[in-house]
Amino acid sequence: MASTPTPHSLSPPNPLPHLPETPHLTPTLQLPPKTLTATAPKLAVSGGHSLAGHVTISGSKNSSLPILAATLCCSGDTKLKNVPDLSDTRAMLSILGSLGAEIESFGGDVVVNTDRVGSVEPCLDLIGKIRGGFFVIGPLLGRFGEAVVGLPGGCDIGARPVDLYVRGLRALGAIVELRDGKIRAQAANGKGLVGGRFRFDYASVGATETLMMAACMADGETVLSNVAQEPEVVDLARFLIDNGACVEGAGTDKLVIKGRSRSLHGSEYTIIPDRIEAGTFMLAAAITRSCISMSPIVPSHVSCLINKLVTAGCKITRHTPDILEVSAIPAKIGDVLRGFDVKTSPFPGFPTDLQPQTTALLTTCDGLSVVEESVFENRMSYVTELQKFGPRIQVCGSTALVFGKDRASVLHGSQVVASDLRGGVSLVLAGLAAEGNTEIDGVAHIDRGYENLEMKLQLLGADVKRLIPAATAP
Numbered sequence: 001m002a003s004t005p006t007p008h009s010l011s012p013p014n015p016l017p018h019l020p021e022t023p024h025l026t027p028t029l030q031l032p033p034k035t036l037t038a039t040a041p042k043l044a045v046s047g048g049h050s051l052a053g054h055v056t057i058s059g060s061k062n063s064s065l066p067i068l069a070a071t072l073c074c075s076g077d078t079k080l081k082n083v084p085d086l087s088d089t090r091a092m093l094s095i096l097g098s099l100g101a102e103i104e105s106f107g108g109d110v111v112v113n114t115d116r117v118g119s120v121e122p123c124l125d126l127i128g129k130i131r132g133g134f135f136v137i138g139p140l141l142g143r144f145g146e147a148v149v150g151l152p153g154g155c156d157i158g159a160r161p162v163d164l165y166v167r168g169l170r171a172l173g174a175i176v177e178l179r180d181g182k183i184r185a186q187a188a189n190g191k192g193l194v195g196g197r198f199r200f201d202y203a204s205v206g207a208t209e210t211l212m213m214a215a216c217m218a219d220g221e222t223v224l225s226n227v228a229q230e231p232e233v234v235d236l237a238r239f240l241i242d243n244g245a246c247v248e249g250a251g252t253d254k255l256v257i258k259g260r261s262r263s264l265h266g267s268e269y270t271i272i273p274d275r276i277e278a279g280t281f282m283l284a285a286a287i288t289r290s291c292i293s294m295s296p297i298v299p300s301h302v303s304c305l306i307n308k309l310v311t312a313g314c315k316i317t318r319h320t321p322d323i324l325e326v327s328a329i330p331a332k333i334g335d336v337l338r339g340f341d342v343k344t345s346p347f348p349g350f351p352t353d354l355q356p357q358t359t360a361l362l363t364t365c366d367g368l369s370v371v372e373e374s375v376f377e378n379r380m381s382y383v384t385e386l387q388k389f390g391p392r393i394q395v396c397g398s399t400a401l402v403f404g405k406d407r408a409s410v411l412h413g414s415q416v417v418a419s420d421l422r423g424g425v426s427l428v429l430a431g432l433a434a435e436g437n438t439e440i441d442g443v444a445h446i447d448r449g450y451e452n453l454e455m456k457l458q459l460l461g462a463d464v465k466r467l468i469p470a471a472t473a474p
């Protein structure tokens with residue numbers, strides 16, 4: 001790893017005109033079209049098996065992405081532990097590599113050194129693949145005074161504009177414009193960002209994280225209000241504080257950041273466990289009427305789901321501070337899980353990233369359940385695939401009415417296609433509970449966010465295999 005800081009050799013930017021005050025900058029780039037080729041892997045699930053045993057929860061995808069971006073604020077080596085091996089984290093590492101960062105990666109540990117970063121324009125294609133890639137605009141602007149970043153990709157679950165990022169960065173003294181499909185930003189004073197005040201219209205997770213990183217390197221104090229309070233925002237703040245930043249209020253709706261013109265230093269930092277992966281396994285236990293334990297987990301990060309599962313009739317036991325057991329085994333013949341209503345909202349509300357998996361469970365619970373998605377306007381498209389397993393679900397806008405029945409009669413194996421990450425894994429859960437065989441295409445979406453999914457499920461006793469068709473000669 002390089003240890004000698006080299007001043008970045010970027011030519012002084014030309015003045016850029018202000019972006020018109022458009023309320024929304026809608027990304028034009030999303031994930032590449034869903035290419036289901038003959039050689040794309042599939043998951044084959046033979047359903048109806050109970051799960052049992054213990055599963056290890058990986059590090060959080062949604063913490064790893066901003067924290068990897070934040071290494072751009074640090075000089076010297078930064079060692080991150082518990083980074084999950086996912087296609088999204090690999091893409092993020094490639095984005096850092098495209099800027100000139102040096103990276104070493106071994107068994108969940110990643111060492112990043114950004115001292116030799118010599119570009120403020122990350123690879124356009126990579127930024128268009130994941131949502132988290134766009135976050136580099138904050139640290140790049142903060143450390144180097146300029147950034148040229150393509151519009152982000154990520155799950156195709158809504159328009160997902162970047163207007164809050166743009167308006168927030170302007171409040172810190174940046175000039176920002178959208179040209180040729182890229183956001184071009186530079187410090188208006190030609191030197192660096194300056195502290196400012198910004199109130200988010202909506203508590204956006206990514207925009208909060210991006211502004212937090214930028215503000216750490218802006219001159220003076222920044223006050224951000226109505227910010228996101230997700231555990232991943234708190235994790236990023238802890239990482240920045242460990243490396244010398246002054247960030248107060250993480251986990252509340254207001255952040256006060258005292259910026260510094262020098263870069264932060266590096267350190268060793270452990271990423272928090274993935275609460276969405278943990279929640280997915282909790283729901284896997286419930287939908288298969290099984291009992292499994294999991295660790296490490298921070299129960300307060302999944303308290304909404306715990307409350308819902310208890311309402312349904314599951315038993316949740318906390319064995320140690322970071323081991324949780326979920327049991328949905330009926331206490332006596334005839335016991336059923338009861339349906340419940342869910343409305344997604346920002347933390348501490350019910351996570352949108354667990355909505356599709358929860359809907360899958362509700363198809364096997366007794367009675368009518370109402371699932372309301374309030375974060376992303378297009379996060380119900382997986383339902384058409386879930387319906388192929390046979391349950392009755394009616395979608396009206398962003399609300400799904402799930403007419404549940406006890407599991408025994410309800411789900412039948414099917415051939416389905418994942419079109420986004422969480423919708424995709426909800427099909428895996430349905431396949432685990434269904435009678436018969438299921439084949440899931442579009443696995444690349446699931447690989448964005450679940451490390452070793454089929455191996456973890458196999459260890460719990462599930463019959464899940466990855467089918468990798470042999471390439472056919474042209």
Ligand SMILES: CC(=O)N[C@H]1[C@@H](OP(=O)(O)OP(=O)(O)OC[C@H]2O[C@@H](n3ccc(=O)[nH]c3=O)[C@H](O)[C@@H]2O)O[C@H](CO)[C@@H](O)[C@@H]1O
Pocket residue numbers: 062065131132158159160161162163164165202203204205206207228346352353375376377
């Ligand atoms: C990589 C990562 O961390 N992804 C997570 C992050 O996504 P992400 O950071 O993209 O989610 P946001 O919190 O920003 O999005 C929430 C809502 O705000 C809107 N919005 C956002 C920014 C903006 O400038 N303008 C705007 O209107 C979005 O379209 C969406 O309707 O938080 C989401 C909400 O918990 C999670 O589902 C994602 O898994």
Ligand SMILES: C=C(OP(=O)(O)O)C(=O)O
Pocket residue numbers: 130131132153154155156157353421422449
């Ligand atoms: C929506 C998600 O991810 P991203 O923001 O990376 O698309 C997700 O993790 O469910």
